[in-house]
Amino acid sequence: MKIxxxxxxxxxxxxxxxxxxxxxxxxxxxxTQSGYRDYSQTDLKQMKFxxxxxxxxxxxxxxxxxxQIKFHKQQHSCHEVKNLTLQKRDLVAVRxxxxxxxxxxxxxxxxxxxxxxxxxxNCSILTTLEDIDGLTQ
Amino acid sequence: MKIxxxxxxxxxxxxxxxxxxxxxxxxxxxxTQSGYRDYSQTDLKQMKFxxxxxxxxxxxxxxxxxxQIKFHKQQHSCHEVKNLTLQKRDLVAVRxxxxxxxxxxxxxxxxxxxxxxxxxxNCSILTTLEDIDGLTQ
DNA sequence: ATAAACCTTAGAGCACACACTAAGGTCAAG
DNA sequence: CTTGACCTTAGTGTGTGCTCTAAGGTTTAT
Ligand SMILES: [Zn+2]
Ligand SMILES: [Zn+2]
Ligand SMILES: [Zn+2]
Ligand SMILES: [Zn+2]
Numbered sequence: 001m002k003i004x005x006x007x008x009x010x011x012x013x014x015x016x017x018x019x020x021x022x023x024x025x026x027x028x029x030x031x032t033q034s035g036y037r038d039y040s041q042t043d044l045k046q047m048k049f050x051x052x053x054x055x056x057x058x059x060x061x062x063x064x065x066x067x068q069i070k071f072h073k074q075q076h077s078c079h080e081v082k083n084l085t086l087q088k089r090d091l092v093a094v095r096x097x098x099x100x101x102x103x104x105x106x107x108x109x110x111x112x113x114x115x116x117x118x119x120x121x122n123c124s125i126l127t128t129l130e131d132i133d134g135l136t137q
Numbered sequence: 138m139k140i141x142x143x144x145x146x147x148x149x150x151x152x153x154x155x156x157x158x159x160x161x162x163x164x165x166x167x168x169t170q171s172g173y174r175d176y177s178q179t180d181l182k183q184m185k186f187x188x189x190x191x192x193x194x195x196x197x198x199x200x201x202x203x204x205q206i207k208f209h210k211q212q213h214s215c216h217e218v219k220n221l222t223l224q225k226r227d228l229v230a231v232r233x234x235x236x237x238x239x240x241x242x243x244x245x246x247x248x249x250x251x252x253x254x255x256x257x258x259n260c261s262i263l264t265t266l267e268d269i270d271g272l273t274q
Numbered sequence: 275a276t277a278a279a280c281c282t283t284a285g286a287g288c289a290c291a292c293a294c295t296a297a298g299g300t301c302a303a304g
Numbered sequence: 305c306t307t308g309a310c311c312t313t314a315g316t317g318t319g320t321g322c323t324c325t326a327a328g329g330t331t332t333a334t
Binding site: 118 | 225244
Binding site for chain 2: 300
């Protein structure tokens with residue numbers, strides 16, 4: 001299967017596939033005589049693995065680690081895989097907490113402002129940002 | 138006040154201040170005869186405004202918009218400021234929702250794995266990523 | 275034979291927010 | 305008068321995940 005068909009089957013761009021090859025996430029099994037990439041069913045499975053991992057929030061470099069483990073399963077433990085997953089989950093939780101603080105602060109700010117069409121001379125959002133320390137504490 | 142003292146008062150680096158100047162967020166009021174930046178109390182207030190806006194989640198380009206409004210309050214309305222704030226809040230909410238899905242999926246994955254020290258040959262995390270479509274749906 | 279559609283590479287660009295470097299000028303203390 | 309801390313500029317590097325470009329080669333259909 002050439003790159004164009006492979007890409008459209010997966011719903012990604014050919015650029016993305018070349019990018020993944022460059023970054024050692026997926027290399028087409030073989031090349032045609034004219035040098036075109038020739039993808040196999042195995043490649044399809046691997047690409048689906050990658051896309052699923054992306055869908056649950058893993059970054060490409062984390063996926064690279066997962067692939068290494070997948071290729072050499074006997075040399076890695078469940079412990080290791082679970083740790084990667086839990087670490088990722090914790091990082092996500094930290095980011096959620098930060099964004100939740102942002103959301104809260106922005107709501108507080110928005111609630112203070114009348115939102116009218118008059119000039120912003122006394123806009124509470126601006127004056128709050130000018131005057132008050134520790135908005136987030 | 139020279140850049141070093143100014144920076145340490147605010148808890149940022151001198152690099153950051155030069156970066157902000159380059160990107161039109163804050164330019165020191167004046168320069169000394171030898172070309173050193175000379176920051177004023179007004180600069181201090183503006184920098185605090187910027188840092189507070191960052192603290193509630195605004196990006197630097199959004200802060201630039203806020204500063205434009207702040208400088209020309211009469212030419213902008215409360216409506217405009219509130220809209221910026223609410224749009225940002227909505228974006229944050231979207232991102233939180235995405236991360237929450239990630240968190241959920243990662244929890245499901247982690248719960249399936251025994252986390253033991255045996256080889257990962259049958260690790261449920263890996264097999265789930267290999268075999269199952271629509272993990273997130 | 276030629277046009278359209280496909281493929282190749284290397285490399286640049288984007289958004290974000292800095293951090294770091296090199297090569298040099300300035301200033302206060304000893 | 306020299307040392308060391310500070311300052312200047314312009315430019316490069318970091319991490320993330322692509323996207324796009326330029327300049328060209330290949331394949332298929334008409
Ligand atoms: Zn108002
Ligand atoms: Zn207002
Ligand atoms: Zn296990
Ligand atoms: Zn496992």
